[in-house]
Amino acid sequence: NAGVMQNPRHLVRRRGQEARLRCSPMKGHSHVYWYRQLPEEGLKFMVYLQKENIIDESGMPKERFSAEFPKEGPSILRIQQVVRGDSAAYFCASSLPDRGIGTQYFGPGTRLLVL
Amino acid sequence: LAKTTQPISMDSYEGQEVNITCSHNNIATNDYITWYQQFPSQGPRFIIQGYKTKVTNEVASLFIPADRKSSTLSLPRVSLSDTAVYYCLVGDEASGTYKYIFGTGTRLKVLA
Numbered sequence: 001n002a003g004v005m006q007n008p009r010h011l012v013r014r015r016g017q018e019a020r021l022r023c024s025p026m027k028g029h030s031h032v033y034w035y036r037q038l039p040e041e042g043l044k045f046m047v048y049l050q051k052e053n054i055i056d057e058s059g060m061p062k063e064r065f066s067a068e069f070p071k072e073g074p075s076i077l078r079i080q081q082v083v084r085g086d087s088a089a090y091f092c093a094s095s096l097p098d099r100g101i102g103t104q105y106f107g108p109g110t111r112l113l114v115l
Numbered sequence: 116l117a118k119t120t121q122p123i124s125m126d127s128y129e130g131q132e133v134n135i136t137c138s139h140n141n142i143a144t145n146d147y148i149t150w151y152q153q154f155p156s157q158g159p160r161f162i163i164q165g166y167k168t169k170v171t172n173e174v175a176s177l178f179i180p181a182d183r184k185s186s187t188l189s190l191p192r193v194s195l196s197d198t199a200v201y202y203c204l205v206g207d208e209a210s211g212t213y214k215y216i217f218g219t220g221t222r223l224k225v226l227a
Contacts, residue, residue: 042219045217093158105161107158108158
């Protein structure tokens, strides 16, 4: 069974460019979560999605950030007009539908560097 | 906004038992408590999960008191390879939204 897959693993962008991060959940998992981790800090929740539905985006910055989880294909975290402060590791996790006992399985992360 | 609280760091020696406690005063009634381990440059890895009392698996034990406002991860006989950051994960009922909140993480350093 393949685990959660994220690509690219490393992404370099210049200020003002767009960054697209992709996440393929584990087989059978319909819930996806995105987290951001700044260097030497803990994980911060960003957004929680089900197929074609954003359940909770309270951790997402109000501007430039968006996420989707289409019916077909991976979940996408999109950052428009990146700034240096966006440099971080972005982790995706997936789980089964039961949030109460649903264990989140994490991918290896995408490390974004903004020059 | 409810939050979880863990010690920032701990040091231990090989072969010792290590206990890391997480406080979560506003845990949701139906929520479970989950602990993760993270090595540098890797995603968090599931360690153990429980709802109440005690849970044990091949790598750790989890102790949860009756009020469920805290939990303690117990690592028996740690080795150098257990050096990592440990996070506890619970639901957040107080904010009115159902959001998974990671604790601040505890940096465990195992010394030879």
